Amino acid sequence: AKTNTRPSSKAQHSTAHRTQQHRHSPPIAPPNHGLLPLYVCQLNAFTIRIQHCSAVQCSRRMKVTTRVALAYGATSLGAALMQNVFITYYVHLFMSVFGLDANSFYVGQVIYMIWNSVNDPLFGYLFLKARMHPSSSSTQTSTPLSANECLLTKQARGIRYGSAVWVFSFVMLFFPWTSDPTAHPWLVMCHFVLSICLYDGALSYVLLAHSSMLADLTTDSSERAKCNTFSSVCGVIGSLSILFSHRYWDVLDLRLFRCYAIVLGLLAFLAMQFCANTFDLGDEVTRRRSRGEQHTSAEEHARRLRPAEKLQIPPLRLFLSQLLTHRNFWLWVTINLVQVFNCHYNSNFMAIFLDAFLPATDEASWHTFSKASVLSLTAVLPHVGVILCASVVARLGVWKLLRQLYVFKLLTALAELLLGIYVGLHIQQEFSHPTSVAMLFLFFVLLNKVSNEVICRHGNLVVANLVDEDMLLHQRSDSLSTLLFGVNAFFTKPGQSFAPMIGWRVLAYFDKTAQPGETEQGDVLGAQSATHAMFLMWTFVPLLCAIAQLLLWARFDLRADRLQRAKLYRARLDGKSEDAFTV
Numbered sequence: 001a002k003t004n005t006r007p008s009s010k011a012q013h014s015t016a017h018r019t020q021q022h023r024h025s026p027p028i029a030p031p032n033h034g035l036l037p038l039y040v041c042q043l044n045a046f047t048i049r050i051q052h053c054s055a056v057q058c059s060r061r062m063k064v065t066t067r068v069a070l071a072y073g074a075t076s077l078g079a080a081l082m083q084n085v086f087i088t089y090y091v092h093l094f095m096s097v098f099g100l101d102a103n104s105f106y107v108g109q110v111i112y113m114i115w116n117s118v119n120d121p122l123f124g125y126l127f128l129k130a131r132m133h134p135s136s137s138s139t140q141t142s143t144p145l146s147a148n149e150c151l152l153t154k155q156a157r158g159i160r161y162g163s164a165v166w167v168f169s170f171v172m173l174f175f176p177w178t179s180d181p182t183a184h185p186w187l188v189m190c191h192f193v194l195s196i197c198l199y200d201g202a203l204s205y206v207l208l209a210h211s212s213m214l215a216d217l218t219t220d221s222s223e224r225a226k227c228n229t230f231s232s233v234c235g236v237i238g239s240l241s242i243l244f245s246h247r248y249w250d251v252l253d254l255r256l257f258r259c260y261a262i263v264l265g266l267l268a269f270l271a272m273q274f275c276a277n278t279f280d281l282g283d284e285v286t287r288r289r290s291r292g293e294q295h296t297s298a299e300e301h302a303r304r305l306r307p308a309e310k311l312q313i314p315p316l317r318l319f320l321s322q323l324l325t326h327r328n329f330w331l332w333v334t335i336n337l338v339q340v341f342n343c344h345y346n347s348n349f350m351a352i353f354l355d356a357f358l359p360a361t362d363e364a365s366w367h368t369f370s371k372a373s374v375l376s377l378t379a380v381l382p383h384v385g386v387i388l389c390a391s392v393v394a395r396l397g398v399w400k401l402l403r404q405l406y407v408f409k410l411l412t413a414l415a416e417l418l419l420g421i422y423v424g425l426h427i428q429q430e431f432s433h434p435t436s437v438a439m440l441f442l443f444f445v446l447l448n449k450v451s452n453e454v455i456c457r458h459g460n461l462v463v464a465n466l467v468d469e470d471m472l473l474h475q476r477s478d479s480l481s482t483l484l485f486g487v488n489a490f491f492t493k494p495g496q497s498f499a500p501m502i503g504w505r506v507l508a509y510f511d512k513t514a515q516p517g518e519t520e521q522g523d524v525l526g527a528q529s530a531t532h533a534m535f536l537m538w539t540f541v542p543l544l545c546a547i548a549q550l551l552l553w554a555r556f557d558l559r560a561d562r563l564q565r566a567k568l569y570r571a572r573l574d575g576k577s578e579d580a581f582t583v
Contacts, residue, residue: 064226112497163269167266208485228460328558337492357442378450392404409455
């Protein structure tokens with residue numbers, strides 16, 4: 001006779017009542033222990049949620065194959081194709097070719113600085129609101145999308161539509177709105193402000209979706225490092241656009257350069273569309289339907305996430321109040337602000353520093369070739385550095401890697417300072433340096449620039465880990481990755497504007513105080529003082545930044561057991577086993 005193994009109706013009612021009571025019960029309030037980590041105070045609530053998550057339906061994440069990692073890097077390819085050319089030429093284009101006056105330029109830069117800081121949290125909030133209905137992307141399909149798959153789809157479609165605006169703004173930059181800038185200066189200013197604001201808005205929209213995609217694609221640090229590596233490989237290829245741009249750049253005739261910009265825009269658009277098509281899972285389900293794969297197994301359907309009405313997205317005010325208690329997030333924002341300032345200071349003054357310290361020769365072509373070679377290396381070598389650091393991230397973690405890079409930056413700045421002191425004491429030269437000493441200076445300059453860029457390119461891995469910790473601290477069922485990336489950019493992007501303003505102010509002060517008259521001797525003294533100031537700035541800025549970053553990074557405790565606990569929480573939500581990821 002068959003044994004009746006079905007539970008009684010009373011047991012079923014009791015189990016359902018306990019499940020319903022737990023589902024709607026608030027998390028256990030932790031006691032107030034000052035600076036004690038919040039996740040320790042919420043240990044009981046964390047254990048209850050972990051046990052509960054194993055019983056509920058869990059989401060299925062996309063497997064990070066080579067094609068997926070390549071598609072993730074395709075957006076970096078398109079960004080590098082356009083961004084390197086834009087940064088190099090846009091100021092020279094408007095000031096020297098289109099005839100933009102200085103006052104209009106400063107007004108445009110202030111508007112750009114405000115818009116550059118505001119658009120990231122704004123777009124992050126829009127992405128957050130757009131993901132409120134995960135079933136909206138699959139209403140016409142037979143296979144429903146999970147909340148995580150829906151978020152990837154929203155991000156992919158943000159890249160798809162944002163890339164079109166990005167390419168349009170990039171190409172529009174090189175076509176003047178008037179042939180007589182003196183008669184219509186307001187038209188040139190409108191062209192400048194609209195072009196850079198539209199370009200930066202599209203760039204922020206696409207890269208915000210691309211960066212937050214890394215946090216939602218996988219929780220495995222090795223897989224995140226793999227995506228970051230492919231992104232750097234594609235960035236190396238995209239950086240080659242700056243090598244060929246000098247061939248077509250002509251201030252008197254921009255027709256060839258406009259054609260070159262159009263070709264770059266088309267290539268960037270195709271690369272970003274490849275990324276969007278890969279991660280747009282709604283279109284993938286549609287293609288499955290067209291091939292007749294309409295039915296899914298019960299096991300696959302059970303792995304889908306909760307329906308839309310159970311998504312837990314807090315109000316914006318509650319999110320901001322919770323974010324104020326996220327200690328590691330604000331530590332990283334401070335560290336990243338210093339890093340952004342340092343990186344953009346190097347980028348803005350790199351060409352001027354090379355003009356001052358490259359050895360003077362009778363051949364102008366050799367000087368131009370040397371400058372172009374160093375600038376090209378500074379664009380390519382950071383991506384190579386990220387590729388080489390991928391194994392270190394997978395083996396030691398991003399915290400230990402960044403600590404080593406901060407130490408390396410500190411030692412490089414100290415070595416450069418000691419070399420400058422030695423040159424000042426033992427080499428009696430007024431302005432020009434010997435060729436061997438100048439080349440040694442350039443070597444340290446290159447190390448400084450590359451190490452800073454490598455640090456910047458690992459920032460997304462840190463923010464992705466902070467997204468994991470945010471879910472654990474506040475017991476979230478769904479990540480708020482786009483909003484965290486947006487808030488991080490809101491507080492760090494002002495460093496992009498502070499770097500050139502402070503640098504130019506210091507150089508102008510030294511140049512002004514060092515010129516006693518209009519004599520030849522006064523010009524030499526002025527050149528000497530400006531060069532010495534430039535050297536001190538180039539040395540002390542990374543030195544002070546490295547010291548501050550090392551002190552703050554030592555207090556950043558999202559590593560080891562704490563990071564593992566955050567990743568375990570997300571892994572359980574995603575239905576993974578405990579050993580399915582690496583920290």
